[in-house]
Amino acid sequence: MKMNDSWKPVIKSLGIEHLRRHQILPIQSVLNGYDTMVMAATGSGKSNMFCIPALLHRTKLTLVIEPTLSLLYSQVHELQVCGVAADYIDHYRTKKETEAILHKVRKAKLTFLYVTPERLQSEKFQQAIRQTGLYMLVVDECHCVTEWGYSFRESYLQIGTFIDCLPERPVIFACSATILEDREKEIAKLLHMRQPQLFQSDLKRKNLILLKKDVTSEKRSLDGRLADRFQALERCIRKYHGTGSVLIYALTTGCVDAIYNALSERYPGQVSRFHAKMKSDKLRHRMELDFLQGKTKIMVATSAFGMGIDVPNVELIIHFNMPISMTDYIQQIGRAGRNGQKAHCVLFFDQNGDDEKIAIVFQKKAKTDSPMAGKLLKANAQEMRRFAGSEDCMVREILRFQGQQEVKNCKCCTNCAKKRRGE
Template sequence: MSDNLNINKKYKTPEEVLKVLFGYDTFRPGQKDIVDAILDGRDVFAVMPTGAGKSLCYQIPAMMLDGITLVVSPLISLMQDQVNSLNEAGVSAAYINSSLSDRDLFETVKKTGNGEFKILYVAPERLMTEGFIELAKSVNISMITVDEAHCISQWGQDFRPSYMKIVEFVKILGKRPVISAFTATATETVREDIVCTLGLGNPYVLIGGFDRENLYFQVDKPKNKEQYILDYIANHPNESGIIYCATRKNVDSLYEILADKGIAAAKYHAGMNASERKQMQDDFVFDYKSIVVSTNAFGMGIDKSNVRFVIHYNMPQSMENYYQEAGRAGRDGLDSKCILLFSPQDIVINRFLLEHKEVADIDPADLETIKERDNQRLQVMERYCYTTGCLRNYILKYFGENHENPCEDCGNCNREFETLDMTDAAKKIINCVYEAKGRYGRGIIIDTVLGAKTARLKEVGATNYKSYGVLNSIKRSMLMRVIDQLVYEKYLVVGDYQVLKMGDIRRLKDSATSVMVKITDEDKRPEKARKVNKKVAEKSSLTSSGYKLFERLRELRLEIAREENMPPYIVFNDKTLIDMSAKVPTTKEEMLEVSGVGENKFKKYGDRFLKAISECCKELPELITKK
């Protein structure tokens, strides 16, 4: 930790801090607006991709504000790297976490109390300890910065219950400081969750563009992954790269293979002791070794700009994780490769890891929600590995950016696929969507044309459609490809909650117009029997009036969440609101039949939700008639 005491130096402008302390002449896009908002006393929430310069957005105003800035950070290695970098720049910074000896902790607390630091990094677990609360109340905290803010959201890919201590901590401070929150990857739902949970008041919000044009995305399915990697390294000599594996066992195995071939590689995982990890990390960062094989424990806060490739030996568990890890390539802006090596076994491995991941301090009532969201994210990654569309657009769409045209510069855009004429099947699917009147999603549409014998199809009357069973000889995966193509060509439109609606089909009336679908080898494989076991309604099963009720209930949930300064999912999760919208309860007894509504939840929220349902039923009487 540094004894540099720039703490008393007064800087006139953010540009002066940027130049004097950090050596940059100009801000990157978005940085100055965030800095200015903080200096104006506004809360800030920013989503900025890896390499966009998030740290400077809070470090610069920290140097200009009167008091100390607390930075809540989830990883010890990340704190240490940030503090070391700040100390090197001449900034008085320190950290408090479990890595400190008792003596170092005492010294750090003493210096903090004496006002010797401008920035103090702290682990979230430390915030509500008696000693830290006493320290916090004795100093002038000008800002609390929440790094990796997605960790506070149960919708996020890396939810950490310890992050909820931030909310408790802010409440006990006599004076509320400015709160700034940053993350690299967050969907719209996660963003909403962060703002609600942290209680950000009229925050300045920046959602940076997610596209990294210098990164080339590619998915390969080699028979032998180890040989693929050896060949790649041989064809790219002297290039620096990271190879991510899902398990420590895979890291150790691949590291041995590379070492046996005389390849200068490092390895990194949580099973190694701290000194070994530090040595391996330094060997890679300082280019003594050009390649590191690692679990996802490696990379947070590692600012190595010349990584030319990131190879994922296994499919990651979420798009958030994948994009953050892949984004460690090409931070210098030069062309770099992001390659994912996929095999169906990856799905099995990830499901096992998710089933056995740590759930300490998580309310058992929330576990089902977490598992459901983990599974949804895994499905997103699986579809990424199988898609024949533009990989870049797939990623950007997940984060809310829609691009009409393919990038023409990714593995899929540059790959030759087998193309089939699926015009007849496409027209039959369109007929089914027409009969469904835009009320259902892909699942029900595909079940209908396949002629599936499910209670849900019978309930909604789909078994009486003319299109029922008309495509029973075509594989489900192929029908998914056809629907994807119809959406891409705008013959169909995806509405709210993923329902399929009619688009512009006039071109299909021309007999010369065809619907051509690209397929892969996977589409030719025999299809496994599909298990159907849905006791609770899905969004795609709601009627149009049911969707309106669902939307009204979502608004009420958000209203309550903001009142109580908590994430919306704690009120009721989406599954509960969907079931509520399908069952339309009007009494306490009926409400308690809704999945996820227990006596305690009803006592807290039941009357307000019953009132909202009653009001909606007056506007939409068909809700009652269809009960």
């Protein structure tokens, strides 16, 4: 399908050289007024699918719901650099700043407003949105509606109610790289989408080399086993880190701090960290921006960082601990190689049970809030352990989890390399 000529000025204003084929149909769907759900690979330009229709209706507001502040800041910054009238509201904004932004909303002086789902519960915010013409409501990373809505972020389950209270119904656009096949209809129902048009493109990322490393240690003490894991981490960095950026994920804030302190000695001035329990919000925000802007080359973080973040030159991702779910794993490796260059993703796993103990703590904590959440986390952890222990092609395993059948092996992952060597 060919691109409409009327789109060209908008595409140029966003600095896009050309649209990819899989982007055109969803854009046309939105412009035709259909609720639209898109499942496409990380780095495939999903944001352009809603930004282009929004800019073609720039006199009306497009409200974008993001799961994390990191993603919210990143998206707004990119739009503002292109001269687009975009802003955000978060809990760090002063009352005066928030009022000024809502005044812009009422006066139709914003094209994009970015918020987290919790903001939709504010009565003042609801009133301001009702007083403006809302063209589109976007739920970015919409897998969070079911992944998080039933556990620790119930506000995701209230988005549909918010939509129903608007004087005029906007077009609803939802997108993610990790919408499980059996969750599509449930997400659409919770968002009160009306006969949504569904689009799924090839989810394979050919430039990612998926590796896994068994870091099982014979040391009896936990400190000894962690020391061995730190050594494995440093070897990976030396082997795969060149001129690009490195993202290291750990499950606990304690692990993040320990890795940060160790790597800061080896790479002074080049390491940032990010987790929710950092004492200073300003320090966390500064370290985040330092990494996003390329001032530091290594980021150590919990899963609180990274979903949807677009740092083009991430060449190495290391999971110091096994992630709590396949969804987290897929989202996090999706930060690598967004410039199209080859990137390595290394998954650490152990048979000592150290990572499993951390997962059990998370499950127990979730269970106290919601039995369903605890059960979900347990099932997710089992799926992740199965993946780590599987001898099948890692790429095929991931695509199968996402509902895409792949016939060919990738020939590059750890499992494919072992079969090639006859191990």
